[in-house]
Amino acid sequence: MWRGNSWYVVMIAIAFFLLCMNTARAVSVKFNSPVFVRVGENFTVHVMLNDVEDGSYDIKTEVLGTNGERIGRVFSEGKWRSTFYYVKNAIKVPERNDTSIKLKVENYIGMQF
């Protein structure tokens, strides 16, 4: 009786382990950003993806103010857009696994201390 149950336990353990390893397959991101930025001045962030499938990836970099309002602008498709939008086809693996995104913060009057 106990032997039969122990096999169940072993099977469940193996299944759980496989499930865990499956969830462990995720994107590895390396993100390089300046610590200090100035209002109205452009800055660049660098994003590198590892352990990803081949294909095209969109990237969103939202800059939020203290009240959760969007204060950033991202240079995408030849114009400055709200950071609400993704930069489409920002990275195309395997051709390139990294990209630089141009951003700026503007019209920010809120402060947090």
Add this chain to the structure above:
Amino acid sequence: MILKIRKTGTTKILAEENYSIVVEASEKSGKTGEESIKIDENLEEEKKEINEKNKHEIEPTRRDNEEKGKGNDSEERKRNKKRIVKTSNVIKLGQSKPSKKENVVYEAGSEKIKRHAIHWFVAFLLFVLVMMAKRKI
């Protein structure tokens, strides 16, 4: 700053991470790159100078208040504090306060999740062992 990554044509977010940046008010517009770098180099000194100036501005006010018998007036203190902050023009976003001005590199993703998965698996194994031991008893 919130970073989100998704595969083109899908809505499922593959990675989402939060990062901190400090937004500072721009002093002058139309600076060349070289001038901007010089401003960055002198930024800490400028902040110190501003703080020093503010101290000088505040000290006479406190003295005046003490003379008037209002040395511990909380409203006056708040007003003085506000004055310092307005002059320094430093806006902070996020929770952590970075100490360096250089670029920071963050790494996130699979390593963190793998560690998380292993922790859960070990916890599950311990649970199974405890259950097996109980049954034997």
